[in-house]
Amino acid sequence: MSLKDIDKFISQFVHKCTQVIVQSRLGNSQRTKTKCNPNGKDWFNLDIVDIKDVYENAQKCLKHMSCGQQMFFVQKEWKICCEILLKNADNISITLEYWIFSNHPLINEKDFEQKRMDEFSQKVYEIFIRMSNMIKSLIVLTRSTPAYRLSSKGQSADSYVICYRIYPLMKDNADFIHRLTDQTRHYSPLKTIGVIRSDVNELSLSFIY
Numbered sequence: 001m002s003l004k005d006i007d008k009f010i011s012q013f014v015h016k017c018t019q020v021i022v023q024s025r026l027g028n029s030q031r032t033k034t035k036c037n038p039n040g041k042d043w044f045n046l047d048i049v050d051i052k053d054v055y056e057n058a059q060k061c062l063k064h065m066s067c068g069q070q071m072f073f074v075q076k077e078w079k080i081c082c083e084i085l086l087k088n089a090d091n092i093s094i095t096l097e098y099w100i101f102s103n104h105p106l107i108n109e110k111d112f113e114q115k116r117m118d119e120f121s122q123k124v125y126e127i128f129i130r131m132s133n134m135i136k137s138l139i140v141l142t143r144s145t146p147a148y149r150l151s152s153k154g155q156s157a158d159s160y161v162i163c164y165r166i167y168p169l170m171k172d173n174a175d176f177i178h179r180l181t182d183q184t185r186h187y188s189p190l191k192t193i194g195v196i197r198s199d200v201n202e203l204s205l206s207f208i209y
Contacts, residue, residue: 007073009124010203011062012043013131014101017138017205018058018082018166019048021099024142025084025151025162044132057166065168074201078103079169084147088160096147096162097209100169100190104202127198134194134205141193145209 042048065078084097142148151162187208195204 006124006200009128009131010073010103013135013203014062014080015050015055015058016043016046016048016135017099017101019050019054020135020138021082021084021142022054022164023048023051024139024148025164027151027155027162044128044135046132046135048135054164054166061166061168073103075105076103077105081165081167081169083165083167085163085165086147086150086160087163089158093163096150097145097207099205099207102204102206104204105200106198106202107200123198127196130196134196137194138205141207147209 061080062073065073065080080101082099082101083095084099085093085095087093147162155161190206190208193205193207195202197203
């Protein structure tokens with residue numbers, strides 16, 4: 001397994017998580033279900049159909065992070081935010097949630113040698129299962145927060161609609177989000193949903209609502 005293969009895992013994980021988050025805010029209160037497809041090639045063994053617009057926005061964000069750099073995703077520190085907003089008929093918006101993906105490398109660039117990658121590749125199935133389990137937990141969690149109940153009440157152009165943004169979380173934005181949790185009671189503290197730790201990196205998903 002190469003760094004390129006690991007990057008593909010991380011990229012698909014971000015794609016599927018953003019799909020789960022945004023699709024849970026479309027106002028559809030029906031149960032989520034997936035088809036049994038034992039011979040299929042669905043990522044993380046989950047039949048999550050991609051919405052093109054969400055996929056393209058997440059892909060644009062991932063490309064922006066790697067632009068002009070030789071290092072792979074797994075080798076560097078980064079954060080991506082999926083922001084959920086409510087916009088009313090007067091075009092006034094307020095942020096309801098911040099979903100934050102973070103990657104923290106555990107070894108430096110020089111230590112990403114083939115020997116270490118061979119050791120890591122032996123554990124790739126375990127990481128795949130952890131990613132799958134975290135996405136399943138995310139499906140439940142996104143339907144347990146106040147924003148889900150609000151989005152299911154009946155969105156319309158005459159009242160309000162739920163929107164989203166996906167963007168790299170730079171230091172200034174990260175500091176702003178932390179100030180929200182420190183200085184106002186309108187937002188919850190930063191809550192960590194889960195952490196996927198390997199020999200080479202630590203991938204986590206957190207949210208504020």
